[in-house]
Amino acid sequence: MDEILILKNISRHIALSKDETSxxxxxLKEKTIQKKELILKQQNLCREINFVQSGILRAFYLDPSGKESTIMFAVPDWWITDMFCFINEKPAMLTIEALEESxxxxxxxxxxxxxxxxxxxxxxxxRIMMQNAYIREQLRIIENLSLTAEERYDAFLRKYPLAAERVTQKQIASYLGITPEFLSSIKTNKQK
Known part of the structure; x- marks a missing residue:
């Protein structure tokens, strides 16, 4: 297990002794996930929080009609879980899948x-991690309420530069709350 990345992540907020680090x-349990493999499925119990060492994961909500809404992407050095369900030991509201081997x-x-x-x-x-996640989600809600689709796409590119190059247009569109066709027209307009 390569623990350098996770220890750097933790050291941003707390200092650990050698014994505490050990x-x-x-x-921790290291797990390799194949592309399209699920590490959490909606309605299953959420028992883990995951730190991404490599690859990209996506958390999404699947509504009863089968429409996917991407909640977040997780790239290396990010944590991902269905936090409400993890903390409260409830069935998951989200599905988390690997978008590439991770x-x-x-x-x-x-x-x-x-x-x-x-x-x-x-x-x-x-506590700091959860505060930051809450702030990030609050800002995302405000962006969704106040920004145009083009501005939300620009914000996505700033927030997820690594993911923007490696995930599908359909997944980006579901994160932005627009159709893939509308995202295509936004991208075309940006190239002009």
Missing amino acids: YFLSL TVLQLQKKSLDELFCKVPKFEKFF
């Missing part, structure tokens, strides 16, 4: 609870 790493480090809910008890500074780390 304990934390002992709780490697994640998984932390089980039970292990996270133990980590909070044995290394309390991880409560600070996850």
Whole structure:
């Protein structure tokens, strides 16, 4: 397991001793996910939070009519889960799939609870992570309410430059809440 990326991610907010680092790493499980493989399916219990080591993952909601709405993409150095369902141990509202072969480090809910008890500074780390996620989602909602589709596409390109080159137009359109055809016309207009 290559733990350099996750330790850099954590060190942005907390400092760990050698023993705390070893304990934390002992709780992680490395998993390789093939392209189009699901690591979480809507209605299944959400038991892990995932740190992306390589590849790209997508979290999406599938409505009863079969329409997909992309909630987020996760690129290397990002965390991804269905947070409400993970924290509350409820069936997932989202599906998470690998858009290309990916490697994640998984932390089980039970292990996270133990980590909070044995290394309390991880409560600070996850509080900051959740605050940042809340802020990111609030800004996304405001963008969806106040920006044009073209402006939302520009914001997407700034937020996900790596994903923009490696995911399908249909997936980007579902994130933006527009049709793939409308996204195509936006891209065509940008090239003029």
